[in-house]
Amino acid sequence: xxxxxxxxKEGRRxxxxxxxxxxxxxxxxxxxxxxxxxxxxxxxxSLSEVDPATKERVFTLAQFRTLFSDPDxxxxxxxxxxxAISSSVACCLVAAPMGxxxxxxxxxxxxxxxxxxxxxxxxxxxxxxxxxxILAAPNSGLLNKLYRFLTGAxxxxxxxxxxxxxxxxxxxxxxxxxxxxxxVANALDRIPGDLEDASSxxxxxxxTTARRVTIPLVLPALLAGALVAFLQAMILFGSPAILALxxxxxTMTTKIWSLFQYPPKPELAAAASLPLLFLTVMxxxxxxxxxxxxxxxxxxxxxxEPRLIRLGWFVVPAMAFVxxxxxxxxxxxxxxxxxxxxxxxxxxxxxxxTFTMKNFHFTFFELSTTQLALKNTFILGAAAATIGTVLxxxxxxxxxxxxxxxxxxxxxxxTAPIAIPGIVLGVGLFLAYTRPPFVLYGTLWVLxxxxxxxxxxxxxxxxxxAFRAVHPELEDASRILGATRLRSLRDVTAPLLRTxxxxxxxxxxxxxxxxxxxAIMLFTSETKxxxxxxxxxKESGDxxxxxxxxxxxLVLTFTVVIFINRLPGFxxxxxxxx
Amino acid sequence: MTEKKFARRDVLKGxxxxxxxxMSGALFAQPARAQAPAAAAIxxxxxxxAKKEGKVVFYTAMDLTLAQRLGRxxxxxxxxxxxxxxxxxxxRVFTRIAQEFSSKIYAVDLANTSDHAHVIHWKRDGLLAPxxxxxxxxxxxxxxxxxxxxxxVTRVLVSxxxxxxxxxxxxxxxxxxxxxxxxKWAGKMVKAHPAYSGTIMNSTYQTARDLGWEYFEKxxxxxxxxxxxxxxxxxxxxxxxxxxxxDGAGYLIIQYKEKGDPVDIIxxxxxxxxxxxxxxxxxxxxxxxxxxxxxxxxxxxxxxxIIVDFARQYSPHAQTVEKPGVRKLADIKLMxxxxxxxxxxxxxxxxxxxxxxxx
Numbered sequence: 035x036x037x038x039x040x041x042x043k044e045g046r047r048x049x050x051x052x053x054x055x056x057x058x059x060x061x062x063x064x065x066x067x068x069x070x071x072x073x074x075x076x077x078x079x080s081l082s083e084v085d086p087a088t089k090e091r092v093f094t095l096a097q098f099r100t101l102f103s104d105p106d107x108x109x110x111x112x113x114x115x116x117x118a119i120s121s122s123v124a125c126c127l128v129a130a131p132m133g134x135x136x137x138x139x140x141x142x143x144x145x146x147x148x149x150x151x152x153x154x155x156x157x158x159x160x161x162x163x164x165x166x167x168i169l170a171a172p173n174s175g176l177l178n179k180l181y182r183f184l185t186g187a188x189x190x191x192x193x194x195x196x197x198x199x200x201x202x203x204x205x206x207x208x209x210x211x212x213x214x215x216x217x218v219a220n221a222l223d224r225i226p227g228d229l230e231d232a233s234s235x236x237x238x239x240x241x242t243t244a245r246r247v248t249i250p251l252v253l254p255a256l257l258a259g260a261l262v263a264f265l266q267a268m269i270l271f272g273s274p275a276i277l278a279l280x281x282x283x284x285t286m287t288t289k290i291w292s293l294f295q296y297p298p299k300p301e302l303a304a305a306a307s308l309p310l311l312f313l314t315v316m317x318x319x320x321x322x323x324x325x326x327x328x329x330x331x332x333x334x335x336x337x338x339e340p341r342l343i344r345l346g347w348f349v350v351p352a353m354a355f356v357x358x359x360x361x362x363x364x365x366x367x368x369x370x371x372x373x374x375x376x377x378x379x380x381x382x383x384x385x386x387x388t389f390t391m392k393n394f395h396f397t398f399f400e401l402s403t404t405q406l407a408l409k410n411t412f413i414l415g416a417a418a419a420t421i422g423t424v425l426x427x428x429x430x431x432x433x434x435x436x437x438x439x440x441x442x443x444x445x446x447x448x449t450a451p452i453a454i455p456g457i458v459l460g461v462g463l464f465l466a467y468t469r470p471p472f473v474l475y476g477t478l479w480v481l482x483x484x485x486x487x488x489x490x491x492x493x494x495x496x497x498x499x500a501f502r503a504v505h506p507e508l509e510d511a512s513r514i515l516g517a518t519r520l521r522s523l524r525d526v527t528a529p530l531l532r533t534x535x536x537x538x539x540x541x542x543x544x545x546x547x548x549x550x551x552x553a554i555m556l557f558t559s560e561t562k563x564x565x566x567x568x569x570x571x572k573e574s575g576d577x578x579x580x581x582x583x584x585x586x587x588l589v590l591t592f593t594v595v596i597f598i599n600r601l602p603g604f605x606x607x608x609x610x611x612x
Numbered sequence: 613m614t615e616k617k618f619a620r621r622d623v624l625k626g627x628x629x630x631x632x633x634x635m636s637g638a639l640f641a642q643p644a645r646a647q648a649p650a651a652a653a654i655x656x657x658x659x660x661x662a663k664k665e666g667k668v669v670f671y672t673a674m675d676l677t678l679a680q681r682l683g684r685x686x687x688x689x690x691x692x693x694x695x696x697x698x699x700x701x702x703x704r705v706f707t708r709i710a711q712e713f714s715s716k717i718y719a720v721d722l723a724n725t726s727d728h729a730h731v732i733h734w735k736r737d738g739l740l741a742p743x744x745x746x747x748x749x750x751x752x753x754x755x756x757x758x759x760x761x762x763x764x765v766t767r768v769l770v771s772x773x774x775x776x777x778x779x780x781x782x783x784x785x786x787x788x789x790x791x792x793x794x795x796k797w798a799g800k801m802v803k804a805h806p807a808y809s810g811t812i813m814n815s816t817y818q819t820a821r822d823l824g825w826e827y828f829e830k831x832x833x834x835x836x837x838x839x840x841x842x843x844x845x846x847x848x849x850x851x852x853x854x855x856x857x858x859d860g861a862g863y864l865i866i867q868y869k870e871k872g873d874p875v876d877i878i879x880x881x882x883x884x885x886x887x888x889x890x891x892x893x894x895x896x897x898x899x900x901x902x903x904x905x906x907x908x909x910x911x912x913x914x915x916x917x918i919i920v921d922f923a924r925q926y927s928p929h930a931q932t933v934e935k936p937g938v939r940k941l942a943d944i945k946l947m948x949x950x951x952x953x954x955x956x957x958x959x960x961x962x963x964x965x966x967x968x969x970x971x
Contacts (some may be wrong), residue, residue: 106966174853189779190800190855197837280837282970296707299958353679381851402678402697468715476717557711559671559698559719570700573808575844576676 058438058518061428065447068487071472072462073454076311079304079465089369097305110284111530117203122264125214128359130256133218135352138248139343145579147356148219155212156231156591158270158548158565159205162586164572167204167276167366168374170194174381176370197281206273207361210266214259221255222248227341240343254324261321265314266348269455271551272565273554276572285456286310287551296573300465307458313455371581380577393578397586401579406560407567411547414478414563414599418485419543423484423535426493431523434501435509444495452491459484460555477556484552489542496541500534501527540595640721649742649761651749654908661694661901668902670695671709671887672724673810674767675843675861678923685918686906693902701841702726702810702889702960706733713739718896721903724766726842726889727810728951731763734892741895745908746859747929752911753792756928758886763890764911766927767919771815771842771885773878774857774865776849785856788881790822792831792858799835802854805971807962808840815859815885817954817961818947822882825964831858832968838907861937866924879939883947890930 080098082091101107136144139382172192181193195201233243284292286306291301291317330437345352375393377384384390397404426448431444432438451459463484467474474480504527510524528535533562550565557566564587571580652658662668668686672679683695692862700708702725709720725731734740735758742761749757756765774790775785779800786792792801806816820828837854839845845860851874857865862884865877891910897903909915916929926941934940954961 104745107758171851171853174851202870279971280839282836284971292807294707294711295962296703296710298707298711304837379851381853396680398679400684401676402680402683402695406696474714475715476712476719558717559696560668571676572846573701573704573839574676574841575839575847577847579676 046137054163055438058428058432058444061425061432062440062444062447064425065429065444068483069447069450069454072459072466072487073311073603074379074463075465076304076307078460079301080308083301088475097301100302100578101305101309107289110286110289111309113199113278113283114179114286116336117199117206117274118264118267120203120508121207121210121267122260124203125211125263126260128207128255129211129214129259130218132356132359133222134216134244134248134252135298135345135356137219137222138244139345139352141345141349141352141356147360149315150360151212151215154209154360155216156273156544156548156588156595157209157363158550158584158587159209159270160276160550160565160569160572161371161548161580161587162209162367163205163273163276163372164181164568164577164580166196166201166208168370168380168577169366170196171381172197176373176381176383177366179381192226197277199278199283201265201281202274202277202364205271205277206267207263209273210263211359211363213262213266214256217255217259217262218252221252225251230341244343257324258321261317265455266315268313269310269551271455271554272569275569276392277564287455290457290461291554297353300461303461304465306454307461310455311453314455369586374581375585377578380581393582397579403562404583405565407562407564407583408586408590409589410478410481410561412566413595414481414485415543415546415594417491418546419481419539422489422493422542423497423539426490426497426538427528427531427535430494430498431527434498435506437519442557445498448494449491451487454487455549456484456488456549456551459487460552461551464555475556478557478560478561481553481561481563484556485542485546488549488552489545492545493538493542496538497531497534500531504530536598540598543594543598544591547587618687620769626761636747644685647734648759649744651744651746651756652904652908653746654905658901658905658908659690661680662690662899662905665701665899665902666692667696668693668859668899668906669698669719669721670723670906671698671700671705671720672860673726674703674724675698675864675923678919678925680899681922682910684919685915686909689884689909690905695906702730703806703808706730706810709734713896718894718898719864721897721899722891722893722907724889725810726769726887727813727947727954728888728890729813729955730762730810731758731890731892732951734894735762739894739896741893741900743904743905743907744894745906745911747912751792751913751930752928755929763892764907765888765928766891766910767889768928769811769819769842769878769887770890770926770941770944770946771811771859771887772862772863772865773880774846774849774875775847775878776852777854777874777876779852780854782876785876785878786880788879789819789827790882793834793858795834797834797856798837800855801834801858802837802839802845802848802856803858803969804842804845804860805840806965808843810889811861811885811887813843813954813958814887814949815947816965817950817957818883818885820961820964821953822947827967828965828968832970835877836969838969838971846875857907863924870924870937879944881945884950886946888949 039420041402042554048055078558081093081095083094083096084090085092100498122447135141136147153574154359167175169175172178172195173190175194175196178192178196181187182191198207229247230243233247238246256471271287271291275288278285290303290306294595373384374380376389378388378390378392382388429444429448433441463480464475466472467480474483507524512526513519548565550569553566555564557563564583568580568583571583645646670679679697680700683697683737686695687693697920705723705725706727709723712719739760744757744761748764757763773786786794786797804812836858837848839848842860843864844869845857846864848854849857850868862877865875868875869877891907893903893907911929913929913931916927916932919925920927920932920934924938
């Protein structure tokens with residue numbers, strides 16, 4: 035690559051060997067392989083088939099013809115759109131007012147509320163979906179039983195039917211609204227009070243200010259949130275597999291997955307993946323265009339604290355709203371899982387007479403895959419988080435400091451996987467790594483690659499914004515004093531970025547542990563992870579074991595996150611950077 | 613079946629998987645190509661060699677609790693060998709093995725499937741290792757094992773109807789498949805999936821053959837709750853999530869009823885679908901001795917009695933003792949299993965099924 039030339043000149047100025055250029059180039063090459071390899075296989079497969087006569091791969095558009103004419107494939111595509119749009123709208127309707135309440139009003143216990151939203155983010159969506167089955171299956175669901183008990187309704191009367199399109203939309207929204215909430219709340223946090231003060235001085239009332247000033251300022255964030263929610267809903271595999279299949283309909287992700295049943299149709303699966311990929315790219319482009327136009331540059335700097343709106347008596351309905359919203363993804367499902375874990379029958383309330391450790395015993399002492407899956411999940415989570423953070427750190431350094439000429443390409447490559455849904459990446463990686471030169475299928479490596487690729491964009495964006503906040507003059511000082519790029523990165527920048535690095539590490543770890551859609555395409559019996567094991571157990575209806583495993587998974591996640599934040603020399607450091 | 617006066621060895625050479633596997637015809641044409649293996653006992657040498665390997669990996673379509681129970685009993689019987697059980701639906705197990713083998717990953721030592729057609733596939737592709745335990749030759753009716761030793765039927769499964777006795781009174785319960793088409797059962801039935809479960813692949817094929825696909829066409833309009841595993845439908849009616857189970861593991865209904873759950877079994881008038889569930893040892897087994905040891909032990913009287921007592925399934929072992937309260941296999945009007953037809957038609961069956969039931 036010729037990208038390195040200008041940087042090499044720079045290297046000659048000192049007598050020390052500067053490894054930064056080769057290192058950066060290696061990372062660029064690595065990224066190319068990570069992303070381009072599976073995608074090229076995907077495209078190649080979607081446009082070809084094996085000629086039965088010659089056994090050779092020949093070009094064809096047959097897959098795409100099937101894709102857009104076979105109702106078995108068109109219907110899931112339409113369903114997916116309906117589900118994604120509805121749940122995205124639902125997320126915004128709930129998360130926007132909630133974000134506003136938490137960030138801009140004198141609502142009490144906002145820290146607690148934010149923590150609980152984080153808890154709903156940490157909860158894997160498929161686990162939430164299973165918990166909601168226990169709660170709202172039409173006949174055996176706890177809530178429906180309660181409804182019948184309270185109203186004396188007939189045996190088969192029900193209030194909720196989770197095995198339905200609205201049920202699916204609801205559960206997806208439960209676990210995607212944190213994305214919208216965090217974006218909106220952060221944006222509101224950053225809007226300086228000055229603008230609102232100006233509005234008040236000019237005679238606008240509280241509500242007019244909110245309507246005319248605050249809301250327009252936060253719209254881009256809301257839009258971004260809506261988009262993220264849409265994408266999440268579109269690419270989710272677990273929830274539709276758990277809730278849509280029993281109701282008798284497919285979404286695109288479950289359809290792609292079913293195409294791998296024997297005899298597998300990887301070509302058609304590859305072709306079916308591409309609309310998801312295409313749509314994601316288009317939406318992200320659209321978002322950039324909209325946000326590009328509405329670039330309110332007031333956001334930033336350190337002006338007055340945001341002014342909190344007094345809620346007065348309105349605090350009561352506001353609090354009720356927040357509590358209800360948090361019941362849905364956190365309190366109720368966790369209650370259902372705890373109940374199922376220690377009850378002989380998952381959908382009966384546990385009493386002191388029926389309390390049992392049977393499920394616990396079965397999961398940990400009889401189920402022979404538990405240990406393996408927990409071990410794999412832990413190793414993969416820690417490895418993906420560590421490697422992913424380092425990768426994101428180096429790339430965001432290169433782009434934030436424009437360290438090499440090709441930094442834009444590097445930045446683009448690191449963000450590109452955001453457009454690749456997990457299941458699509460799963461298909462691509464399966465095609466890429468089941469054959470020479472890289473036979474990685476069947477090892478933890480292929481899962482590690484998948485996780486790193488999936489989490490890289492978010493990690494990169496987090497760290498890049500952190501880098502922007504650290505002024506380059508500190509690094510320049512270090513370099514003037516003779517340190518190489520890497521050394522100044524290690525000794526100066528990295529310590530300043532501690533908090534962000536830790537946050538990124540934890541983010542990747544949590545996301546890896548809850549990932550299902552890529553893992554479901556890539557696991558083998560020896561490389562099973564907890565999410566896949568839970569999905570397996572779900573298919574045979576072993577709810578007790580699922581509850582125990584799901585809860586242990588949450589405990590593992592929270593323990594690791596807390597432990598990392600308490601590591602000596604990390605987190606507790608006196609250095610701050612905001 | 614060849615009832616002529618051959619020496620036993622000749623009979624073994626000539627006879628093949630017989631009616632159950634439905635492939636005798638094809639193989640009679642080329643008899644005695646594969647040497648029947650000598651009947652094998654559990655020798656100290658085998659145990660020693662298995663212990664050196666230290667573990668056995670068993671892919672199985674069995675109900676998870678049974679599979680784990682067998683694994684644990686095996687571990688206790690032969691200390692020093694750990695048993696790793698990988699459970700999924702038979703069709704999933706089959707897909708998994710195909711996927712792993714095509715990527716040259718050989719992790720599985722032995723497998724148990726509830727779709728006999730899989731054995732035809734594996735045998736044809738030369739993936740299986742011949743192995744015949746002594747007890748099988750002595751105590752198994754001939755239709756329950758391959759004389760060349762490529763498969764042994766581990767258990768016989770039936771897929772009857774079932775219902776929740778709290779939700780449906782015994783006298784009102786359906787008696788036949790035809791009864792399920794009554795509009796009063798709409799929205800109240802749960803059914804497993806033939807693309808996941810081998811038992812259901814068998815029951816789907818047999819029901820469609822005997823009652824016609826029109827039957828499923830009508831059934832699909834009854835707002836069926838579609839789950840995957842044949843072991844999930846009994847759980848769903850035990851929970852009371854649905855009143856009637858259209859198909860699934862009959863043995864679980866028996867287990868749950870004995871445990872006191874409000875469920876009962878119905879053997880439909882048209883006949884009950886049946887699936888023989890064979891186990892095989894793979895040629896590529898990474899732990900060949902432990903795999904053989906497990907295969908041998910699982911089909912011994914000891915292993916088989918667990919299948920009867922704990923799992924409430926039908927054992928092909930002549931010496932196993934059935935507990936009272938279970939209808940004998942011979943007393944159930946069974947549909948006819950046809951593995952060869954499924955081997956040829958599996959893809960078509962799955963396709964037609966998903967066209968009707970939408971998933």
